[in-house]
Amino acid sequence: MTVPYCGFRVPYARVQMSFPRQVTRVDQKLGAILLQMARLRRRLNALAIQRVAFRTLAILVLAGALIFAAANWLAPLAFLGVGAALAIAALAAVVATARAGWAMRASAVRAAEIADDRADLKGRLATIVEVAPSGERGELWPYVIEDALAHREEFLPALIERHRIERSVWMPCAALLAAALLVPLARANHPALLAQSDEAPEVTVDLDDLQLRPADPGDNAGVEMQADSATMSRLDAKLAREGARAGAGESSAGILSRARTLASRVQSKLRGEAGAHKRRLTLKLADADGAQASNPRGDDAAARSHHRKHYTAGQFKSEHLGGEEDVPLPPIDKSAHAQHTAQPRGDRPSGPEAPGSGGSENSPDTDSTHEASDQRGDQISNGGASHGIGADPDSLFGAPSNPTMGTEGFEISIEARPMEHGAKGSGQGYLPPKVRTPLSPAQRPDEPIARAAVPAEDRTIIERVFER
Amino acid sequence: MSELAAVETPTVADFARTFRRVQAEIHKVIVGHEQAVEELLCALFAGGHVLIEGVPGTGKTTLVKTLGVALNLSFNRIQFTVDLMPADITGTRVILSGDDGRREFSFAPGPVFCHILLGDEINRATPKTQSALLEAMAELQVTVSGTTYPLRPPYFVMATLNPIEMEGTYPLPEAQLDRFLFKVRLDYPDEEQLVRIISSTTGPDEAGVAAVFSGAEAAARIEALKLLVREVIAAPAMDQYAARIVRATQPEHSRYVGHSPRSMHDEMVNRYVMFGSSPRGAQALIMGAKVRALLDGRANIAREDIEAVAIAALAHRIMLNYAAHSDAIDAAQIVERVVKSARAARG
Numbered sequence: 001m002t003v004p005y006c007g008f009r010v011p012y013a014r015v016q017m018s019f020p021r022q023v024t025r026v027d028q029k030l031g032a033i034l035l036q037m038a039r040l041r042r043r044l045n046a047l048a049i050q051r052v053a054f055r056t057l058a059i060l061v062l063a064g065a066l067i068f069a070a071a072n073w074l075a076p077l078a079f080l081g082v083g084a085a086l087a088i089a090a091l092a093a094v095v096a097t098a099r100a101g102w103a104m105r106a107s108a109v110r111a112a113e114i115a116d117d118r119a120d121l122k123g124r125l126a127t128i129v130e131v132a133p134s135g136e137r138g139e140l141w142p143y144v145i146e147d148a149l150a151h152r153e154e155f156l157p158a159l160i161e162r163h164r165i166e167r168s169v170w171m172p173c174a175a176l177l178a179a180a181l182l183v184p185l186a187r188a189n190h191p192a193l194l195a196q197s198d199e200a201p202e203v204t205v206d207l208d209d210l211q212l213r214p215a216d217p218g219d220n221a222g223v224e225m226q227a228d229s230a231t232m233s234r235l236d237a238k239l240a241r242e243g244a245r246a247g248a249g250e251s252s253a254g255i256l257s258r259a260r261t262l263a264s265r266v267q268s269k270l271r272g273e274a275g276a277h278k279r280r281l282t283l284k285l286a287d288a289d290g291a292q293a294s295n296p297r298g299d300d301a302a303a304r305s306h307h308r309k310h311y312t313a314g315q316f317k318s319e320h321l322g323g324e325e326d327v328p329l330p331p332i333d334k335s336a337h338a339q340h341t342a343q344p345r346g347d348r349p350s351g352p353e354a355p356g357s358g359g360s361e362n363s364p365d366t367d368s369t370h371e372a373s374d375q376r377g378d379q380i381s382n383g384g385a386s387h388g389i390g391a392d393p394d395s396l397f398g399a400p401s402n403p404t405m406g407t408e409g410f411e412i413s414i415e416a417r418p419m420e421h422g423a424k425g426s427g428q429g430y431l432p433p434k435v436r437t438p439l440s441p442a443q444r445p446d447e448p449i450a451r452a453a454v455p456a457e458d459r460t461i462i463e464r465v466f467e468r
Numbered sequence: 469m470s471e472l473a474a475v476e477t478p479t480v481a482d483f484a485r486t487f488r489r490v491q492a493e494i495h496k497v498i499v500g501h502e503q504a505v506e507e508l509l510c511a512l513f514a515g516g517h518v519l520i521e522g523v524p525g526t527g528k529t530t531l532v533k534t535l536g537v538a539l540n541l542s543f544n545r546i547q548f549t550v551d552l553m554p555a556d557i558t559g560t561r562v563i564l565s566g567d568d569g570r571r572e573f574s575f576a577p578g579p580v581f582c583h584i585l586l587g588d589e590i591n592r593a594t595p596k597t598q599s600a601l602l603e604a605m606a607e608l609q610v611t612v613s614g615t616t617y618p619l620r621p622p623y624f625v626m627a628t629l630n631p632i633e634m635e636g637t638y639p640l641p642e643a644q645l646d647r648f649l650f651k652v653r654l655d656y657p658d659e660e661q662l663v664r665i666i667s668s669t670t671g672p673d674e675a676g677v678a679a680v681f682s683g684a685e686a687a688a689r690i691e692a693l694k695l696l697v698r699e700v701i702a703a704p705a706m707d708q709y710a711a712r713i714v715r716a717t718q719p720e721h722s723r724y725v726g727h728s729p730r731s732m733h734d735e736m737v738n739r740y741v742m743f744g745s746s747p748r749g750a751q752a753l754i755m756g757a758k759v760r761a762l763l764d765g766r767a768n769i770a771r772e773d774i775e776a777v778a779i780a781a782l783a784h785r786i787m788l789n790y791a792a793h794s795d796a797i798d799a800a801q802i803v804e805r806v807v808k809s810a811r812a813a814r815g
Contacts, residue, residue: 109705116770122761123703123770130703139699140767143480147766 029145033128033152040157041111043164044104050166052101056094058171063090065179071270072186076263077256083266114161119154254441475688478696483762486693487513489680493538496677498531499668500661504652507756507780508535508626514755515694516649517605517625519590519640519784526654527665528628532586540679540686541583541622548593550636554600558610559617575612580604581619583687587627591637598644601625605647622690642743642787649752650777651784700758701768709810710753710774716806717744717786734809740792741802745785752781775811779803 063086070082106114112125128148131137153159454462478486487509494505504520508531511518520528529545536543546557559578565571579585580601590598604610608619627648629640657665681689719738737744756777757769764773783799792798 113705122764122766122772123706123768124766126705127701127703127768130705131701138701140480140696140701143767144701 026142026145029149030128030132033125033145033148034132036152036155036157037108037112037115037125037129040115040155040160041106041108043157043161044106044111044114047161047163047166048101048104048106051104051168052097054166054168054172055097055101058168058175059090059093059097061172061175061179063087065175065182068270069182069186071267076260076267079267080259080263083263115155118160119151121148121151121155124148124151125155257441257443475685475692478689478692480696480762480765480767483513483693483696484765486680486689487759487763490535490538493677493680494531494534497534497668498527499664500657501527501531501654504654505531507650507652507777510756510759510777510780511650511652512539512622512624513690513693513697513759514649514752515622515697516752516755517627517647519627519629519645519648519651520654521629521631521651522654523632523656524630526656528654529586529588531654532584532626532628534677535626536584537677538680539584539690540681540683541624541690543584543586544579544582545586545588546579547588548590548597550592550594552593552597554597555612557597557600558604558612561613575615575617577617578610580610581617583620583622583624585623585625587625589630590627591629591640593638595638595641598638598640601627602644602647605644620687622687622694645784646746646748648784650756650780652780697755697758697762699767700761702754702758703768706757706769706771706774707750707754709771709814710750710757712813713753713774713778713806713810714745714747714750714782716810717741717749717782717802719744734805736797736805737802740788740795740797741786742789743787745782749782749785753777756781771811771814775807778807782806 067083067086070079070086074082108129109126112129113123115121115125116123124144125148128144131141131144490509491505494509495502498505508518508520512535520531522528532545533543546552555578557578557580559576559581561573562576563571564574585604587601590601604619604623605625608621608623610617610619625648630637679686716734717737719741753774754769757773760773760776761767761769779800782803786799786802788797788799788802792802
C-alpha cells in the first residue's frame with residue numbers, strides 16, 4: 001500500500017511494534033492508554049485528598065489539645081493570647097494544607113507527566129494525552145501510540161504510585177497520641193479542678209448584707225450564684241452601682257477586663273465547669289420572710305460551718321483563716337458598733353483600710369472585724385489591704401515575707417454580718433462566703449506589701465512606738 | 469523537489485540507523501568532537517545551518533569535507549577574505565560567445581550553488597559579502613541582477629569562525645548569526661585524542677570515508693529524513709517550554725520584548741544580557757529536539773531533548789553586554805542558567 005508523501009507515492013510507514021493481539025486499531029490502543037492514565041489519575045487524586053484530610057485532622061486535633069491545655073494551665077489573659085494565636089496558626093495551616101492539596105491534584109496531563117517522569121518514558125504519555133483531543137495528530141501518531149503501548153507495563157498505576165494510603169497518615173495518629181497524653185495531663189494539673197474536688201456545699205447569703213469587694217474573674221473556681229429573678233436583678237443593680245462608681249471613664253483597662261471575662265468564660269467551658277461542678281451560692285431577698293426556707297440547711301450553725309469550709313477553699317480573706325478554723329467568729333459588739341458609727345471617720349485610728357471598707361456605712365461591723373483580726377497580728381495575710389496592719393508589738397517582727405501577686409485582679413467578696421437593725425434581728429453570727437465576680441473596669445489589682453527584715457537595734461524603738 | 473528521486477519514506481528506526489552510520493563515517497577521520505559531530509548532523513537533518521567556532525587546527529574544514537563525502541553530496545568551499553566580493557559567492561552574469569558567434573549574458577553560478585557549502589573564516593569578509601549568504605541560507609535561492617536562481621535541496625551552510633585572530637575581522641551581523649540553527653564549538657583535543665590524530669594523519673594511509681548514500685538518491689534520502697523530522701510530534705507543553713526558555717533569555721526590562729513575568733527571569737540574565745534570543749531560537753530548540761527524539765527511537769519530543777540542544781541553539785543568539793565580557797561570562801553559561809531555572813520552575 002502506498003500513500004502520498006512529500007509529493008511521492010511511497011509505502012506507508014512500516015512500523016514494527018509488538019502489542020497485544022486484542023488491541024488492533026489505533027483508537028483502541030489510544031483508549032487503552034487513556035484508561036490506564038485515568039486510573040493513575042484517580043489514584044493520585046485520592047492520595048491528594050487523603051493528604052489534605054490527614055494533615056487537616058492532625059492540625060485540628062493538635063490545636064484543640066493545645067488550646068485545652070492552655071485553658072487549664074494559663075491565666076485568662078495569657079490564655080486569650082495563646083488561644084487566639086493557636087487558633088490563627090491552625091487556621092493558616094489548614095488553609096495552606098488545602099492549597100497544597102489543590103496544587104497536588106492531578107489533571108490528565110499532570111498525571112501523564114508524573115508517569116513519564118517516574119517511568120522514564122520521555123514525554124510519551126504526556127504527548128498522547130495532550131495531542132489526543134486535537135485533530136492534528138500527524139503522520140507519526142500511530143507510531144507514538146504503539147511506542148507508548150509497548151511500554152504499557154511500565155506505567156501501571158501500581159508501579160507509578162505504589163501507595164494507596166498517603167504517607168502522612170502518621171500525622172493524625174501522632175496528633176491523637178499527643179492529645180491523649182496532653183489532655184489528661186492538663187486536667188490533672190489544673191488547680192481549680194483540684195479545688196473543686198473538695199465538697200462544695202450550698203451557701204445562703206443575705207443580699208442586703210452583701211459587701212462587694214474586687215475579685216479575680218479568672219480565679220473564681222466555679223462559683224455559681226442562684227436566686228430568684230428579683231434577687232438577681234437586685235444583685236446586678238448593686239454590682240452595676242459598684243462598677244459605675246469605680247469605673248467612671250472606662251478605658252483600656254475596661255477592655256482588658258472584658259477580655260479577661262471572656263477568656264474566663266471560654267476557659268470554664270473548655271474545662272467543662274459549666275453547671276455540675278460549680279459551687280452553688282443561693283441568694284435571697286433580705287426582707288423576705290419566707291426566704292429563710294431557701295436556705296437548704298435551714299440553720300445558721302450549718303451556714304457557719306460552710307463558711308469555715310469556704311475559708312479553706314480560699315474564698316475568704318485570709319484574716320479569717322490564720323489557722324483558726326475552730327476559733328469562734330468574733331461576737332458583734334453592739335455598743336462598739338454604735339460608738340463606731342457615731343465616731344467621725346476622721347477620728348478613727350489611722351491605718352490602712354480594706355478596699356471594701358470605704359463603703360462600709362451599711363456594714364460597720366466590717367471595720368470591727370478588721371480590727372479584731374488586726375489585733376491578732378495575722379501572719380498568713382496575703383491580701384494587700386490587710387497585710388502588715390497588725391499593731392500588736394508582740395507580733396510586729398517575724399521573718400521577712402515576699403508576698404507575690406496571687407492574681408491579677410480583684411476579689412469581690414460578699415460578706416454579710418448580722419446587724420441589730422438589719423434584716424436579721426436575731427443577731428446570730430453569720431459569715432457568708434465571698435464570691436468572686438468579674439473585675440470592674442476601673443478596678444486595679446491589690447498590691448501586697450512585703451514585710452521587711454527589721455534590724456535588731458531598731459526593734460526597741462519600733463516597739464516603743466507601737467506600745468503608745 | 470521534483471528533481472529528487474523517489475525513495476521510500478523512512479521510519480524512525482531508519483532515521484536513527486542512517487544518522488549513526490553518517491556519524492560513524494565522520495569519526496573515521498575526525499577524532500573526538502563527538503558532541504560537535506552530533507550537533508552538526510542534528511542541524512543538517514533539522515534543515516538548518518551551522519556556525520562552527522574553533523581555534524585553528526581543530527579540524528573544522530576537515531569535518532565539513534568529511535561530511536560532504538559521507539553524504540555523497542556536492543561540496544564547495546569559500547575562503548572568506550577582506551577583498552571577497554558578493555558576486556564571488558553568488559555568481560555573476562558574464563558575456564559568453566555562442567557557437568554562432570553571438571555574445572550574450574549568461575549567469576555563471578558561484579560557489580553557493582552546491583549542497584554543502586563551507587564558508588571558512590566567515591568573519592574575515594566584509595559585512596556586505598557576509599550578507600550575500602543571507603538569502604541563500606534563509607530562502608534557498610540567489611538573486612542576481614534581478615533574476616532569482618533556486619538552490620537544490622538539501623542545502624547546508626557551514627561557516628567557521630576563528631575566535632583568536634580578531635584583528636582585521638568583521639563580527640557577523642546579528643541577522644546573519646540568527647540564521648544559523650546551531651553554533652558548534654570545536655575545542656582543542658586532549659592528549660589522548662591528539663595522539664590519535666597524529667597517528668591517523670601522518671601515516672601513509674589515510675582513513676577512507678565511505679558514502680552512506682548512493683549519488684543518485686542521496687539528496688532525496690536526506691530530504692525524506694528531514695521531512696520525517698518535521699513529522700515528530702511536539703506536544704503543546706513542549707512548545708510552551710521552548711518558548712519559556714527563549715523568553716527567559718531576555719533581560720527583564722528589555723524595551724524590545726516588553727514585560728515578562730518576574731518568575732521567568734534569572735538575575736544573571738538581567739545583569740549580563742543585552743539582548744536575548746529571537747523567535748528563531750525557539751524554532752531551533754524544537755527542531756533540534758525532534759532530531760534527538762528520533763535518535764532515541766521516539767516520535768515525540770521531551771523536555772530533555774529541548775534542554776540537550778539549548779546551548780547549541782541559543783548561545784550564539786544572545787548578545788552579552790560589557791559587564792559579561794568584564795566578568796568573563798559567556799553565552800553558554802547564561803543558557804545553562806536559564807535552562808536550570810526553567811527546569812526548576814516546572815518542578
